[in-house]
Amino acid sequence: MRLSGRNPSRRRVALVGATATDSLSPGSTTATRSYAVRLESVSKVYESGKNEVRALDGVTAGFRRGTFTAVMGPSGSGKSTLLNCAAGLGRPTSGRVVLADTELSGRSETELTELRRDRIGFVFQAYNLLGALTVADNVTLPVRLAEKPIDHERLASVLAAVGLAEHHDRRPSQLSGGQQQRVAIARALINRPDLVCADEPTGALDSRSGRQVLALLRRIVDDLGQTVLMVTHDPVAAARADSVVFLADGRLAGEMTEPSAEQIAERMTHLGEP
Numbered sequence: 001m002r003l004s005g006r007n008p009s010r011r012r013v014a015l016v017g018a019t020a021t022d023s024l025s026p027g028s029t030t031a032t033r034s035y036a037v038r039l040e041s042v043s044k045v046y047e048s049g050k051n052e053v054r055a056l057d058g059v060t061a062g063f064r065r066g067t068f069t070a071v072m073g074p075s076g077s078g079k080s081t082l083l084n085c086a087a088g089l090g091r092p093t094s095g096r097v098v099l100a101d102t103e104l105s106g107r108s109e110t111e112l113t114e115l116r117r118d119r120i121g122f123v124f125q126a127y128n129l130l131g132a133l134t135v136a137d138n139v140t141l142p143v144r145l146a147e148k149p150i151d152h153e154r155l156a157s158v159l160a161a162v163g164l165a166e167h168h169d170r171r172p173s174q175l176s177g178g179q180q181q182r183v184a185i186a187r188a189l190i191n192r193p194d195l196v197c198a199d200e201p202t203g204a205l206d207s208r209s210g211r212q213v214l215a216l217l218r219r220i221v222d223d224l225g226q227t228v229l230m231v232t233h234d235p236v237a238a239a240r241a242d243s244v245v246f247l248a249d250g251r252l253a254g255e256m257t258e259p260s261a262e263q264i265a266e267r268m269t270h271l272g273e274p
């Protein structure tokens, strides 16, 4: 794995607002190869007592393979809901989600569980590691849950990629927060996923560990060709992405390509304004 940061010669931009009538329409082989995940007119309504909450409202967006996209917006604007719908964790109330070449609508719970296990990597603010398992066993958990043989070369390579080759027999409690998050990233990578979904991956980390985790997410895109979709509140974190997608009240509110943290912060202050 190369240790450099962003490769400025490559410009990878998520395409937002693709319509069903453009070249990305269902059935276009080229299009389905180009996108790690696409959302088409996705709405999500939660029932909350007598009230309904429209968390997503007709969102159409495509995220190209090998890109790093940050999702930003005010609290409650639908960021986690968008990530969950893209990852098959939550079902849209209406609209379609297509992961690479697989339509998620209409899949059974078992199919969705298998698809998430085999084709999507998850990184959460709280790491979500199993304390009783070693680093190596945490990383290979998705493989063992699928009852597949463990590829020890692959395990060694992902542990080396996240800088934890020496720590494979440790338990999570023997690692720092930043190291635990890197274990979670190794676990996310073990199955060479179509999409890595990261929800506030630096939210629980000090700024130095956070920078290391962001640099690692950057490298898995640049060097391994992975696709990362990351929800964050932090403009500095979002500035590590190739593009930033903004949400306001469950709707897309714009996109910036390779913005600086200052440009992102400025846009955030004006989100939702007419």
Ligand SMILES: Nc1ncnc2c1ncn2[C@@H]1O[C@H](COP(=O)(O)OP(=O)(O)OP(=O)(O)O)[C@@H](O)[C@H]1O
Residues within 6 Å of the ligand: 046, 047, 048, 053, 054, 055, 073, 074, 075, 076, 077, 078, 079, 080, 081, 082
């Ligand atoms: N399970 C649920 N039941 C009812 N309402 C929900 C549920 N999950 C989310 N919501 C509501 O949907 C809206 C969008 O929530 P979501 O968590 O996607 O926003 P967010 O932008 O990620 O927020 P935050 O930045 O605070 O994490 C909010 O109004 C939230 O209260």
